Amino acid sequence: MSRAPRRIPLVNLSHYRSGNSEERARFVRVFGEALQEFGFVSVEGHGIEDGLIRRTYADVEAFFRQGDAVKHRYHVPEFGGQRGYTPFGREHAKNRTVGDLKEFWHVGRDLPEGHPRRPSTAAHNVWPEEVPSFRTHTLALFNALDDAASVMLQAIAEYFGIARNTFSDMAEDGTSVLRVIHYPPLKDKFVPGAVRAAEHEDINLITLLCEGTASGLEILTRDGEWIPVDTLRGQIVVDSGDMLSRITNGVIPATTHRVVNPPSLAEDNTRYSMPFFVHPYPECVLAPLPGTVTPDKPGEPPITADAFLKQRLREIGLIK
Numbered sequence: 001m002s003r004a005p006r007r008i009p010l011v012n013l014s015h016y017r018s019g020n021s022e023e024r025a026r027f028v029r030v031f032g033e034a035l036q037e038f039g040f041v042s043v044e045g046h047g048i049e050d051g052l053i054r055r056t057y058a059d060v061e062a063f064f065r066q067g068d069a070v071k072h073r074y075h076v077p078e079f080g081g082q083r084g085y086t087p088f089g090r091e092h093a094k095n096r097t098v099g100d101l102k103e104f105w106h107v108g109r110d111l112p113e114g115h116p117r118r119p120s121t122a123a124h125n126v127w128p129e130e131v132p133s134f135r136t137h138t139l140a141l142f143n144a145l146d147d148a149a150s151v152m153l154q155a156i157a158e159y160f161g162i163a164r165n166t167f168s169d170m171a172e173d174g175t176s177v178l179r180v181i182h183y184p185p186l187k188d189k190f191v192p193g194a195v196r197a198a199e200h201e202d203i204n205l206i207t208l209l210c211e212g213t214a215s216g217l218e219i220l221t222r223d224g225e226w227i228p229v230d231t232l233r234g235q236i237v238v239d240s241g242d243m244l245s246r247i248t249n250g251v252i253p254a255t256t257h258r259v260v261n262p263p264s265l266a267e268d269n270t271r272y273s274m275p276f277f278v279h280p281y282p283e284c285v286l287a288p289l290p291g292t293v294t295p296d297k298p299g300e301p302p303i304t305a306d307a308f309l310k311q312r313l314r315e316i317g318l319i320k
C-alpha cells in the first residue's frame with residue numbers, strides 16, 4: 001500500500017500573485033490538492049517581511065518574560081479569551097479536561113462602532129504598557145497576514161471553480177485573530193497528562209502559522225500516522241479549519257494536529273509560535289457549496305460563523 005509522503009508540499013505564493021496564467025493555474029492546483037490531501041501546506045514567497053516577524057517575536061518574548069502579576073492584568077475574562085492575555089493551562093482541546101501547557105495573547109480586528117460587520121461583543125484590543133512597540137508590531141503583522149490570507153482564500157475558491165472572491169469576502173472585516181503563544185520550559189510547569197497543545201482541529205477557515213521557534217508541531221495523516229511539520233524560516237504553514245471543511249462539505253478536511261512536549265523536561269526548552277486564525281464576519285452563513293452536495297452527502301445544516309464559534313469556544317473552556 002502506498003504511504004503518504006512524510007512532508008507536506010511547499011508552494012510559492014508569488015507565483016499566484018504575480019505569475020503568468022500557467023504559473024497561477026499550477027499554484028491553484030498544487031495548493032488546493034495539498035489542502036485536500038493533508039489539510040496542511042507550506043508557503044514561501046508570502047510577502048511577509050522576515051524583519052517584522054523577528055521584531056514581533058522580540059516583543060512577544062519581552063511580554064511573556066514578565067511576572068504573572070503583570071501578565072494577569074491583561075486577562076479580561078469577559079472577552080472570552082478573544083483579546084489580551086490567557087493564562088497558562090486555561091485552554092484545553094475539545095473533549096479534554098486537562099489544560100494545554102501554554103499561555104497566549106490575542107490581537108484581534110477592532111472595527112469602528114456602527115460598522116455592519118462589528119461583532120455584538122464588546123471585546124477590544126488591550127496593549128501591554130511594559131512593551132511599547134508590541135502594539136505597532138503585532139498590528140503590522142496582523143495586517144500583513146490578513147492580506148496574504150485573502151490571496152490564499154482566492155486561490156482556494158479558484159480551486160473549486162467558483163467566484164474568486166467567495167471566501168475572501170467572508171473573511172473581509174471578519175473576526176480573525178493573531179495568537180502569540182508561549183510554551184514555557186516544562187521543568188517547573190509540567191502537569192502529568194498534559195501536553196503543549198493537545199490534538200485538535202482549528203475552528204476557523206484557514207490558519208497561517210509563522211515559523212515556530214522550536215519543533216514540536218505534528219499532524220495526523222490520512223494513514224493515521226503522526227508526522228512532524230517544520231515551520232522553517234521564510235515559510236508559513238497554512239492549514240484548513242472546521243469552517244472551511246464545513247463549507248466544502250468535507251472536501252478540504254480540518255486536519256488534526258498537536259504540539260508535543262520536548263523529549264526532555266529538564267532542558268530549558270521554551271517555544272514560541274504565532275498562528276493567525278482567519279475567521280469570517282459573525283453573521284456569515286456557513287453552508288456547503290452547492291457543487292459539493294450529493295444525495296449521500298447532503299452536508300451539515302447552515303449555521304452562522306458567530307454561532308459556530310461560540311459553540312466551539314465553550315467546548316475549549318474559553319467561554320461559559
Ligand SMILES: O=C(O)CCC(=O)C(=O)O
Pocket residue numbers: 179181197202209212217257258259272273274275
Ligand atoms: O504552536 C503551534 O505551532 C500550533 C498551535 C496551534 O495549533 C493552535 O494554537 O491552534
Ligand SMILES: [Fe+2]
Pocket residue numbers: 200201202257
Ligand atoms: Fe491549531
